[in-house]
Each structure stands twice: as structure tokens, then as C-alpha cells.
Amino acid sequence: MKDILPPITGDKIEINYGPSHPAMHGTLHVIIQLDGEMITKCTPVLGYLHCGFEKLGEHRTYNQYVTVTDRMNYCSPLANNVSYIQAVEKLFDVEITEKCSVMRTMILEIARIMDHAVQVGMQAVDLGAYTPMVWLFKERELLYDIVEELTGTRMTTSWTLIGGATRDIPNKAWLDKIRKFTRRFPKAIREVERLLNKNKIWHDRTRGIGAISKEEAINWGLTGPILRATGADLDLRKDFPYLSYDQVDFDIPVGEKGDVLDRYFVRMQEMLESNKIIRQCVDNMPEGPINIDEPKIIYPKKDDVYTKMEELIHHFKITMLGHGPEPAKGEVYNAIEAPNGELGWYLVSDGGQYPYRVHTRAPSFVNYSTLPTQMKGHMISDLVAVVGSLNIIAGELDR
């Protein structure tokens, strides 16, 4: 198409693809230089949501900071909770129980389905297809119901603590609810696929757009479904296994060309694989307590706190400032496979109750820096497709 058109000459315009735009999810701002409709230069501008999370981390204890991590990637807040507390447990050198490990695996996969559902829905709305968003949000509402029974709220959950979780499984009917969800979910995905997979408009707008090669992707630090769409099969769940991922059976979808259409296929397939993992976790849920039996680090049972003296003193010591759990002095880096990519935490502790430094390696931040490379030679309407496919969450991007 580009070779048929005559060469464009004339003055170049510079416009703002502004901070408040329907296709820019939240507060993304890109300045573009246009030559007709072709983009010659393209630079993202960040910082419209910089809250100072990392400075806030130095003034909150390890357990209090879990409530702040919810607000980072707000499409899948449970993944942030689990990944932060896993890094803190590595620092404290604490082993969790088997039930907690299986529960966290299941919760991470539920968060993955929620995040991919938002991404596919919003990308479809950007390119003109309104129906997949409404159908996928209906699935998301069912997951919200499940999460609300476990944690108490829909979105800002703050479910994990060092060495366990705030709440255990409410009752047996909750597991049956999840089983029912896993049975109906593949049918819903197939309905969305029937709308989009062989759709000529969808293919025309996404095939060949934003292609990036495998070596370039690794050099730029891309991770997550975007890297897997280029052909490299780096998935932290299989290569550096953590929690109970070495005991469940699942595949990793890998694409070929690395363009927007491949990323869509990888995400749809990943949602079905997550569904498989959730089903296996629910069928093999072990019995037992969810918290470890270490009264200096995690709260004892509430019945004992109200009736016995020693447990009351332990509860007091953990909650009151000045007496809480304290790790050894040292630095640690831990990363898991979040829905967007590699979500890593770098923690520095000086032996006190408050962390000395908390740094997040946010996947959106590193993925977004490849935007100028991906936009070479494309037109202005392709910018909408590419930004939608990168799944930039502004809370994670600016922190």
C-alpha cells in the first residue's frame, strides 16, 4: 500500500496525542510528528500519575505496604500482592504452607484472566468492536464475585501477609463456584473468538502492525505475552519455577511474527491455559492451615487471641509499631510472571521494621520504551492499535 502512494512532501506537523484522549487508556501522552498521515517521529511523555510509591514504601512497614501495592496494576491487584509478599518472604527466609502455595497459584491465574480480559476488551473498543468488551466484562464480574467472597472487596484486595494470608477459604461452596466458572469460561472465550478471529477488518488493522524481532525484543527488555508473540519462549513460570507451578500441567503459547495480531492470539490462548491451571488447583486443594505457625511473624488464630494470654501478647507485638517483625540486613531481588510481564521487586533492609528501599521493576515501564521502534513507518491510526496491544497500565508505569 505504501509503494503505490506518491511520496509525501510538505511541512511536517507536530501534534499532541494528548493526556486526555479516548484511545489513550488513562493518562498516556505521545507527541508525534506527522508527514501527511505517516509518523516520522514519536516520543512518549510520562509522569502524569507519579504518586511517589517508592518514597511511601520507606514510611510504611512491610505488612502495611501490601495495601499500597494494590493500587499499582489495578486490573489485576492480586498479582501485585502475591509478588510483593513473595519478595518479602525471601528476605525474611520464611517457608509457606502447601495450602497457601496452591491458593496463591490459583489466585495468580485468576488475576491473569482478569487482566487479559480487560486488555482484549479495551483493544477491541479502540478498533471499533464494542461487543467483546461487554461480554468479557461479564466474565470479569463473575470473577469479582468470587474474589469478593474471599477477600471482602472487589478490587483493592490486600489479601496476603508475610507467611500466609488474611483470610482462609470461606466454605466448601466457594470451591464449587470456581469449578462452575471454569466449566463455562471456555464457551465465553469461543464466542469472542467467533467474532474476531476470522474478521477481515480485525486482520487488516492488526496484521503486520508493530512487528518487532526476537533479538531486538530481548535487547529492549520486553517480557510477557509481547515477548512470547515474537517467538522467544521465556516464561518465568517454567524457567524459574516458584509456588506450585512445577506441579501443574500447562502449555505456553508462542507466536511467530510479533505483531499485534499475534499478541491477541497469545493472550486468548493464555486465558484458556489459566483456566486449566485453576481447575487443577481446585481439584487438588490440600487440607490444613493457610498461615504458618510462627507467632513472631504472623497473627495467631483469633479465637486464641481472645481467650489466651500468650497469643494476645504476640498479636499486640506484631501490630504495634516498634515491635513488629524484623528481617536480617541485606538486599534481595525477586520476580514473578505477572500478566503484563516480569514484575520484580528489589528490597533493601537495614534490620528495622520499615524497608530501607522498595523498588518495583514494572513491566509496563520497560515495555512502553519500545514504542518508537515499533512505530517506524506506520500511520497515525496504527498508533491506536499498538498502544492498545502493549497493555500499558498508567499506575504501574509512573508509580
Place this chain on the structure above:
Amino acid sequence: MNNNLKKAVKKIDKKFKDVVLKKEYFRGDYTYEVKADRLKEFMAFLKDDKTTSFEMLSSVTGVDYSEYDDDKRRFGIIYSLISIKNKIRLNVRVRVSEERCRVDSMYGLWHSADWQEREIYDLYGVHFDGHPDLRRILLDEKDYGEVHPLRKDYPLKGKGERHSPLKDYGENL
């Protein structure tokens, strides 16, 4: 996986005895502290050699060590590397003092250092030599001019940059 890590660590120890200042093993991960002027050849070796072959730089972190220990070298930059072929991880640390806070940029080896180094410049004030476009990324140049907020001597609520306080309602900052 553990075998690959042991082989890589042995090779680094043999080749870079004079560059490495400290080697730490904490919770299953190795951290090397190297001299700031020999950083580039150390990283180039880690990227190209077959035993180590760290193709991806996953994270660059900045730390202000002024209240951690009494060393004069105040700022630390930590690079977290990951090798896809050998499935190993490694951390490399560099410390610079406040008077001469300049470090070589890793943009030439791994492009993923691009925005992460800009963020450290923005929030701490450490310069990176050889970076193609070193300017502020998260904060506004006009409003926050000379301020580097993540340093330990800067308060959490700021020094009045966000907006003026409502004095009639008793706000101080």
C-alpha cells in the same frame, strides 16, 4: 540450574580478581560489587561470554546508602541480569560518591537501560555518561527544577512543590 550458576561464578572469579571488590551470597543469589571505572568491560564480558551469556538486563535500581552505613560512596546502582539460555540470575552493584556521581551508561549493551537510567537520574541525580537522551522522565522540569525527591534528606510531603497549603484550615505543608 545451580550447576550453571556455579560454573559462571567460578569463571568470573578467575578472570576479574582485581575488578571485583565484594562478592555476596544472600538468600540464593550472588551480588558482585565492582569498581566504577571498570564497569563497562565487566558487563561486556557478562553479555558476550558463553558460560555466562546474560542477554537481558531486567532491572536497574538506585539506592541512597547515606543512612545504611558510613561509607562515603553514597549512591549505589544495582543491575539485575538474567540469562535465558543458561537460566541463571545475577546482580551487579556499583557505588559512587556524591561529589563524583557519574556512571557509565549501559545503553550500548542493552537498550532496556534507556528509561530506567533516566528514572534514576530524575529521582536521585546520578549522571550516566554515554546515554543518548538524559533528561527527566517522571517529574516536571519546570516545577521540580533542582529537586531529586528520593534522596534521604527530602521529606515525604515535599517542600511545597505540590500546591500551597490552606492556612485558614490549619494546614502547614
Place this chain on the structure above:
Amino acid sequence: MGIEKHVPTRALTSAFDLVINWARKHSLWPMTFGTACCGIEIMSVLASRYDLGRFGSERVSFSPRQADLLIVAGRVQRREMYVLQRIYDQMAEPKWVISMGACASSGGIFDTYSMIQGVDRFIPVDVYIPGCPPKPEDIINSLLLLRKKIQKHESVKKEPDRKLKDIYDPHSDYHPRFPEFRKDE
């Protein structure tokens, strides 16, 4: 409509006001200025389970010039305040503002060096919704509260009902800024 400024008393327009306010309150077109987590709850409210379209807000506009309700959903940073003020000025009268969530109403958990502690320091707000994030039922409740306020709206006014000068902030003048391209591009 402009003609209201030349009408001497309110008594002449009170019958018109009843009908016009009834029409206005049943067809509010919101512009959702969603920045962070509350933006996702707004999307859930506009989806099929808690449908906001049945209250007359079927057409969500993304341009401030075609909206009459601004929902500020999410935390607002210092840089973003310039953008928000410009959007508020571009809306046509009569306009209403809903400040949704703890961060837009008062800063929320982010009492840090770069967050605005409450959007009402810079633009006047009609309804505040507490919560982090507020449940979709709360958002629908706030729309019903706003309707009661709209019913009392008068087109001929003796004095303006919003006194912005009480909380005027000298930092609040916006200036257009043009960021630069990369040097090596």
C-alpha cells in the same frame, strides 16, 4: 441560553425552570476523566451489570465540549491538574462535577510530594463519593443525589453559587507546555 442575563426576576422563569431541569437531570452526558483504579470501576458501571445507560447517561462523551457532567475518577498529580483545569474550562454551562473516590476528594492514601490533596482546591465540586474504590452502587447513588441538586438549579441567579476565590491557589494558572522529542531521533 444567554437570554437569562437580561431577565430581571426569577419569577418569570420558574415555570420554565421546572421543565428544563426535569429534562436536564434525566439526560446527563458524562465525561469520565478516569486516571487510575477508579477508572476501572467506571468501566464496570458502564458495562452490562450495573448499567449507567438506564439513567440517561447512555452516551459517554470523551470531548468536554459535548458533555455536561465531569466525573473525576482517580488520583490527580500536579502535572495532570493543568490538564484537568483546561478540560473544566472547555465545558459549556451548566456543568456539574462529581469527585469520585478518596484520592480525588482529599488525596487518599497518597500524601506525598506530587499529589494534589483534593481536586476541590482548583475546581468546584458538587458531589463527593467516598471509597477506595467506591462500589458501583455508590456511583449510581451519587447520580441520584446530583439529580436532586439539578432540580433546584435556577437559570436566573442573583449571585453565583460557587465562590472559587475562597480557595483560589496561585499555582493554579495553567500554561501550555510543549515537551521535546528525543535528541537522537
